[in-house]
Amino acid sequence: MTGRIIGLGAYIPKKVVTNDDFAKFLDTSDEWITERTGIKERHIADHITEKPSTMAVEAAKKAVGDAGIDPKDIDLIVTASTTSDTVIPALSCIVQRELGVSEECGCFDVVCACPGFIVAYNTVQGFIESGNSKLALVIGTECNSNFANYNDRGTCILFGDGAGAAVLKAEDIKRNEFIMRSSGYRSGCLKCEAARQPDRWEEEGFKEATSFYMMGREVFKFAVTEVPQIIKDLASKYSFDLENDVDYFILHQANARIIEATAKKLGIPRDRFPMNISKYGNVSSASIPLLLTEMKQDGRLKPGMKLVLASFGAGLTWDANYIVY
Ligand code: ACO
Secondary structure, eight states: OEEEEEEEEEEOOSEEEEHHHHHTTSSOOHHHHHHHHOOOEEEEOOTTTOOHHHHHHHHHHHHHHHHTOOGGGOOEEEEEOSSOSOSSSOHHHHHHHHHTOOTTSEEEEEOOSTTHHHHHHHHHHHHHHTTSOSEEEEEEEEEGGGTOOTTOTTTGGGBOEEEEEEEEEEESSOOOEEEEEEOGGGGGGEEOOOSOOGGGTTSTTHHHHTSOEEOHHHHHHHHHHHHHHHHHHHHHHTTOOTTTSOSEEEEOOSOHHHHHHHHHHHTOOGGGSOOOHHHHOBOGGGHHHHHHHHHHHTTOOOTTOEEEEEEEETTTEEEEEEEEO
16 A cells, blocks of 8 residues: 545745845845745744644644545654754644544654655655555644844745645555655755753854754755756656656755756756745745645646655755655
């Protein structure tokens, strides 16, 4: 058995921050941000009412409603977040409680930066394929603005907040096909230290170290090299043709230029790479379920379509999946 996505949902914070809003307190401009990233605006959470936990619950409720299932029947919840508002319990346990899911359900979280949703998805597929889950919830939720350094114009303009969720039901369909790769050797490119390190509180630069730090150009080079390569390797490993056997390439929305470069390197028309980055910026692990939700709502995504999902981020980590929607 393999999990098929039968429901999708998303939660986007109400507050919109435009590029011009950034230009009011940073040496930047709408023109620079649009040209270099494709981002025009992003949604920023209210840190009291829109936490990763509350956004996860809202996205999950919508996905459950979209699937038309009784939440009591869910037997596994896996949530991805790198910006969680709780250390314990797992966000998945909070979602379980708020949705009224039974105590027969297993709950845990994964931390894997932007690829988190895909990693959670693959983990759930492992449970389904081994017969340990029949109906699962996979969630990506992030409050990136809580960790952004608003003095660093090279990173803070990139990120947005939000959550996306998918319901996976065990069905007798093609196996989940994927490749996951990591490079801890390149971890210095993109990092954020944990805040509670009392022995280091007085250390110079510690406040900045607990915000996102990114070597933008290095991460860009990594993405435009490894993402096309892993997609080519996926096609070769599972013997499918990128031109003829894929309806859409759903890439992590980090930078429009990364997606355009990937399309070009693969020789696939750009219109097969849907994008919504202009409206949301980089919402990390929420970006792929958010894009899938939008595509379902506007009718682009139809059952039976073949999709390549690919993501990349801190770690460094990157992965690609070939799925039937
Ligand atoms: N406005 C104006 N100028 C800026 C800004 C800004 N917001 N940010 C940087 N600049 C300046 C730099 O200071 C630099 O100036 P200098 O030449 O005088 O030194 C110049 O613009 C060029 O800087 P670069 O960093 O080389 O610009 P680049 O074209 O590489 O774009 C960017 C920067 C957008 C960050 C790009 O490198 C990028 O998108 N990288 C990938 C980021 C990413 O995808 N991260 C994903 C993972 S996220 C995760 O996992 C949590």
